[in-house]
Amino acid sequence: MTRPLLVSPSILAADFARLGDDVRAVDEAGADWIHIDVMDGHFVPNISFGLPVIEAIRPLTRKPFDVHLMISPVDRYLEAFARAGADIITVHAEATSHLDRSLQQIRTLGKKAGVSLNPATPASVLKHVLDRLDLILVMTVNPGFGGQSFMPAMIEKIAEIREMVRGRAIDIEVDGGITRANAADVVRAGANVLVAGSAIFRAREYAAEIHAIRTAATSIAA
Numbered sequence: 001m002t003r004p005l006l007v008s009p010s011i012l013a014a015d016f017a018r019l020g021d022d023v024r025a026v027d028e029a030g031a032d033w034i035h036i037d038v039m040d041g042h043f044v045p046n047i048s049f050g051l052p053v054i055e056a057i058r059p060l061t062r063k064p065f066d067v068h069l070m071i072s073p074v075d076r077y078l079e080a081f082a083r084a085g086a087d088i089i090t091v092h093a094e095a096t097s098h099l100d101r102s103l104q105q106i107r108t109l110g111k112k113a114g115v116s117l118n119p120a121t122p123a124s125v126l127k128h129v130l131d132r133l134d135l136i137l138v139m140t141v142n143p144g145f146g147g148q149s150f151m152p153a154m155i156e157k158i159a160e161i162r163e164m165v166r167g168r169a170i171d172i173e174v175d176g177g178i179t180r181a182n183a184a185d186v187v188r189a190g191a192n193v194l195v196a197g198s199a200i201f202r203a204r205e206y207a208a209e210i211h212a213i214r215t216a217a218t219s220i221a222a
C-alpha cells in the first residue's frame, strides 16, 4: 500500500511574534498538515507552548493539526489536546507506561493515534500495538530542539518499520533535520510524512521550499 506523500511544517521554527500569520502562510504555501511540537521541560529539556496556543491558531486553517506531544505524563492531557483542535495526537513510547492505553484513549476521543520513538528506542516496541496506530513518528534527532542535524542511522529504523507495517493504513513520519537534501533518502526507506521546521521557516519563500522538499521526495517514487 502506498501512502500519500505529505509535508508537515513544524511551527516550532515559526516567528512566535506573528504565529498566526506564519500558520496562514504555510497553509497557503502548500502544507498538508501543521506540525505542532509541545514540550514540557521534563520529558525533553525544553519548553515550547501548550493548549492556549493551539486553540488560538485552530481557526486560522483547515489543515489537520499534527500534534507531537513531548510531555510526560501524557494521558491526563489527551482530552484537552483533542478539544483544543488536534487531529492527530502523537505520544512518545518513552513517555507513557501504558502505551496501549494511551493509544486507545486517543482513538476513543475520535482522533488519529500516533507513536513517536526517540533515536535510541527500537522499532520492536511497536510490535504489539500496530492495530491501535494510525501513525508512527520516527525521530531523526533527539527531541527537544529544532535546527539539529538529521541522524542517518535512523534510515535503517524507518526501513524496519516499513516492513513491520506493510499492508496496514499507517503513516510513517520523520521529524528532525529534514531538508530537500535528505527527503529522498527517508522516502526511499519508507517514510511518507515529512516534518520540517527550520528548513521551511528559515527559507525566504515557504512555498518554494515546501515544493522543493516535495519534489525531492517524489523524484524517487517507485
Ligand code: DX5
Binding pocket: 010, 012, 013, 035, 037, 068, 141, 142, 143, 144, 145, 146, 147, 148, 175, 176, 177, 178, 195, 196, 197, 198, 199
Ligand atoms: C524536535 C521537534 C521537531 C522540530 C524539527 O523535537 O519534534 O518537530 O521542530 O525541527 P527541524 O526541522 O528544524 O529539525
Ligand code: ZN
Binding pocket: 010, 035, 036, 037, 068, 175, 195
Ligand atoms: Zn515534532
